[in-house]
Amino acid sequence: MTAIKNLSSRRDWLKAGCATLALGLAAGAAQAQQDWPTRPVRIVLAIAAGSSGDTLARMVAPKLEARWKQPVIVENKPGASGVVGTEHVVRATDGHTLLLGTQSSILPKYTQKGLRFDPLTDLVPVRKVLNYELVIATNGETAKQARTLKDLIALSKKDGKGLFLAGLGPVSVFNLSYAILNQQLGMQYSAVNYSNVNDANLSLTRNDTQFIVNNPASIRPHFATGAIVPLAAISTQRYAGLPDVPTLAEAVGYTGYLPLLWTGFFVPKGTPAAVVDRINRDVQAVFAEEEFRKQVEAKLTATVAASSPETFAKEIREETAIWQDLFKTLNIQPE
CATH class of the missing domain: 3.40.190.10 (Periplasmic binding protein-like II)
Known part of the structure; x- marks a missing residue:
């Protein structure tokens, strides 16, 4: 009987310990989300200054800066059809480097030989921001x-x-x-x-x-x-x-596939989920400001997208599959 009581006590202790651990992890994640950022944040674009994406980044940066209480710096790193800037973000280890990217951040996986990273696994989609008119x-x-x-x-x-x-x-x-x-x-x-x-x-x-x-x-x-x-x-x-x-x-009379140009935020693989959630939530809040949203849409001839990390990742997978099939049809080979 004593052995049974001891076993029951151990189980209760383990349950209590697991509950305490879960609460601790949740509290830690919440704290990480609350504490981030702890240093200046960089928004990297793999395109030159003066483009629509560059204009967007410079409109959004002050809004995020006000929320994050840290400087938000826009950096242009063009080259190799977007590969230079994208790889720079993939390699970033400071936890405070974001990519404001487009399809050009993903497509090199299928269009360029010798790519030193995999954009589909080395980048974490955070939030689609805009769908552009073309x-x-x-x-x-x-x-x-x-x-x-x-x-x-x-x-x-x-x-x-x-x-x-x-x-x-x-x-x-x-x-x-x-x-x-x-x-x-x-x-x-x-x-x-x-x-x-x-x-x-x-x-x-x-x-x-x-x-x-x-x-x-x-x-x-x-x-x-x-x-x-x-x-x-x-x-x-x-x-x-x-x-x-x-x-x-x-x-x-065109009836085929209509390509869509979009832009959205990514972070390097390994970024804590709590930080991804924080960035997603704050970007969403910025574009929830009606006056700012209308200003962006009018200036950039675009529409603010309804998004989340999960839906953005799903859309990328679905769109990538379409592009892959089209590349085969067009016989576009990696160069």
């Missing part, structure tokens, strides 16, 4: 011969020479998006690639290139002057800010 646009000089996307496609076939796309690299999301669309469009073209979006835009206005895939916010100042002419929205519906620009379906 248009196909030409320049004013080319528009004299092609006022519609259908005309532009016909022009590309006129003399057998084709047209030039203002691109950002063979594995950039802009170049790949148009390669996907062109399965149905059938345009004859070659890409001329630039190191940053500002140079690509400038090449279009100079007629060094004849068309571009871009976010309207990046080229909108040229619409009023006629230097750049939007021809089609890469969307199922016309954009509110460009009501006269037809969708791809309206312009040429």
Whole structure:
């Protein structure tokens, strides 16, 4: 009987100990979430200054700084179609380095040989922030011969020479998006690639290139002057800010996959879950401010995304599967 009582006491003690441990772990996680950040936070972009993503980061940084009571520094680390900046974040060990990335942070896994990291396992999705609008646009000089996307496609076939796309690299999301669309469009073209979006835009206005895939916010100042002419929205519906620009379906009867450009926050693998939750919660709170949200959406011609670490990770997996299949169809091989 004494042995049974002792065994029962040990079980009670173990249960109490496990309960105490669980409470301790929960308290520790809560404390870690509360204490972070303990030093300046860096938001890294794998693109040059002046882009839409760069503008977004510099709008968000002061808002997060006010919440975190630490400096929030925006760093641009462009190069190798986004690989340089992404790898910098993957290798960061300070616990205070974030990536504000796009598809270009993930796609190199399938488009580049010798990649020294795996973005699908070495990055932790925290929160998708924006879904950007995208248009196909030409320049004013080319528009004299092609006022519609259908005309532009016909022009590309006129003399057998084709047209030039203002691109950002063979594995950039802009170049790949148009390669996907062109399965149905059938345009004859070659890409001329630039190191940053500002140079690509400038090449279009100079007629060094004849068309571009871009976010309207990046080229909108040229619409009023006629230097750049939007021809089609890469969307199922016309954009509110460009009501006269037809969708791809309206312009040429396009029925295929519509690539989506997004941006969101990532952290390196191994970042404590409590910190991921803290960043997600605070970013959500920033964009819950209606005035700020409207300001961002208007300035960047984008829509704030409803997101969480779990939904963002799920969307990336689903989208990655679609891109992989399309790469096979297009016979795009790692370079």
